[in-house]
Amino acid sequence: MTSRNGFKRKVCYYYDAEIGNFYYGKKHPMKPHRIRMTHELVLMYGLYRKMEVYRPHKANEEEMSRFHSSEYIRTLRSLEPDNMHNFGPQINSFLAGEDCPIFNGMYEFCQISAGGSISGAIKLNKKATDIAINWAGGLHHAKKAEASGFCYVNDIVLGIIELLKYHQRVLYIDIDVHHGDGVEEAFYITDRVMTVSFHKFGKNFFPETGDLKDIGAERGKHYAINVPLNDGIDDLSFESIFQPVVSKVIETYRPNVIVLQCGADSLTGDRLGVFNLTLKGHGKCLEFVKGFDIPLLILGGGGYTKKNVARCWTYETAIALNTDLPNDLPQNDYFEYYAPDFKLHISPSNAFNQNPYQNLEKIKATIFENLRSIPHAPSVQMRDIPNNFTLIKHDNDDDSDIDMDDDDGGDDPEVRISQQRSDRHILPDNELSDSEDEGDGRRDDSCHLISQPTQPKKPKVEQQPMVVVATNAGAATAADDLSQSPSSTTTTNPLSSALMHTTTSSSSSSSSSTTSSSTTTTTTNGLAVNLTSPEAATNV
Structure with a gap:
């Protein structure tokens, strides 16, 4: 695709055929099968x-423990x-209520969703793509x-x-x-992330947060923006507020990268949307x-009328591709x-705006x-960037972990990657043709991970040169601790709400000095976090 500046833009797309097999339950509105339906249209439209x-x-x-508590992830x-x-x-403290049931393969579902968003972020970091798409992501309530709200692991954070x-x-x-709410809460006290949410706000509408007056706190004050809307908003009204707000935010904040959550429950006719x-x-x-x-990371989210979700995300995949x-x-x-x-586009209802x-x-x-209260493009300090391309070792993998680079397969040309490990990240033939439904003939919960059909209905992968080996198999190290300006009277971490409990130690080949940090604990919106302040930091 080509940008408005005439430069060709590269798009990568993340999909795991297993995602459509997971099943929250017969009466539950969340249907991961919608992602398989989306992928089917992506294939059929070419x-x-x-x-x-x-x-x-x-x-x-x-x-996953870079944000979530280790005890919580172990429980999942x-x-x-x-x-x-x-x-x-x-x-009960981890999974309260009926919104988040315990279902077969729940943890693996979270792994796939989070893995796609992390992989897309790594691709963007590596400048190996301009746009990364993960429709299995966008689970913003965890x-x-x-x-919370059908979300177990917050892949966005x-x-x-x-x-x-x-x-x-x-x-x-x-x-x-x-x-x-989950993303806003995670970054509520930092200026490193600005969150902008356009949503229905009102009593008895989940999660009952996101008031206009909720603007962030401490260093994050005015970096949380909420646009509360009422029922029935149509295309013209939404555009009239979305475009001016986003334009002003980008002009003021000057982000280096954007994450866009495209929840499809804001469409007309959604089972839960208004x-x-x-x-x-x-x-x-x-x-x-x-x-x-x-640079743009595009994620899924809500959406509970499956056929419209598939329509929407297919259409938006085409927009990303200028097609x-x-x-x-x-x-x-x-x-x-x-x-x-049997049409792609849908018509609005006669609902009152x-x-x-x-x-x-x-x-x-x-x-x-509120935006006038913040400095243009706030500067930050960062520690040295850690290594970030490590092939994830599986329990049944006898090979040791090997750093892999997207371009040449690793820093050491003498280190070889086994064919078995490399094959794990090639999209196999049958993943472009799985078509199992979740209707009356659907498998039951206990066998939801039955292997895919061996005879695909679509062209084989070797006939499709765009399917390539994905070598960005995840980050190798924990997230960095980021410090405030040296001129500040306190040395709390501006990203403390995101980097909850991660401790990173770094060493240099030219120096034997060790970076030390002091840790305190605070609570924001009921969220206990660790504030770590490295004493040694370098300007970026």
Whole structure:
């Protein structure tokens, strides 16, 4: 694809065929199968030919513990429907309510979702792509030690932590109908990440957070922006507030990279949503953000009318690729889902728009006033950038961990990577053709990970040159501790809410000195965090 400045932009896309097999439960609105439906349309429209398709690595416990508590991740890893009674009252603090059920393969589902977002962030850090897409990501409600709103592991926070290794300022934009509370909370007291959420706000609408007056705290004051909206907002009204706010934010904050959460529950007709956006209105948000030519990580999110989610994310994959799609849907394994019209685009309902022009103008004025309170492009200090390309070692892998580089396979040409390990990151033939449904003939929960069909219905991978080996199999080290300006009277970490409990030690070949840090504990919005302040830092 080509940017507005005439430069060719590279797009990579992350998908694991197993993602569609996971099942929250018969009556649960969250259906991971929607991601398989999206991928099917991506294939049938031929979009895969215009981008690099990767199978993400599965995030391991260490990677997920960069934000989440180790005890919480260990519990997720151990929990299964058959043994949940062994955990007693402890489980209630981690998985409260019916929104986040315990289902077969729950931990592996989290690994795939988080792995795609981390892998995409690493690609962007390496400047190996301009746009990275992970529709299995965008689970923005998960907290440090608590599952919330169908979300168990916050892949967005993990991806942003990875991006912060190389980028001074990260902008997070959320167009899900629900407030991105988990991401906002994680970065509430830092100026390294600005969060902007456009969402329905009101009593009895989950999560009941995201008021206009919630603007961040401490060094993060005015770096949390909330755009509370009412029911029925349509394409024109949404565009009238989205574009001015995002333009002003980018002008003021000057982010080095953008993370866009494209929750599809803001579409008209969603089972849980209350907005009235069409695919064109929703997609205009992505098109507008993409137009700034800033590295972009695109993630999924909510969306509970499966056929519309698949339509939306396919359409937005095409937008990322600067490709026009015909409105007639191509034949695919789920063609009957799109009856009766079998069209790509959807029409808005006749719902009343409860967002008058005057209210939207007041919201914009308040946000612009808050933005005037922050310095343009705040400078930061960072420690030396750690290594970040390590092939994740599996339990059944006898090879030792080997650092791998996207370009040449590693720093040491004498070190060889086994074929078995390399094959794990090649998209196999049958992953481009799996078509199992979750309808009446669906497998039961106990066998949800049955192997895929051996006879694909689509062309084999070797006939598709865009499918390549994905060597960015995850980050090797824990996230950096980042310090404040030396002129400050205190040495608390501005990213403390994201880097909760990570301790990193670094050494230089030219010096034997050791970096030490002091740690205190504080609580923000009920979230206990560690504040680590390295005494040695270098300017970036």
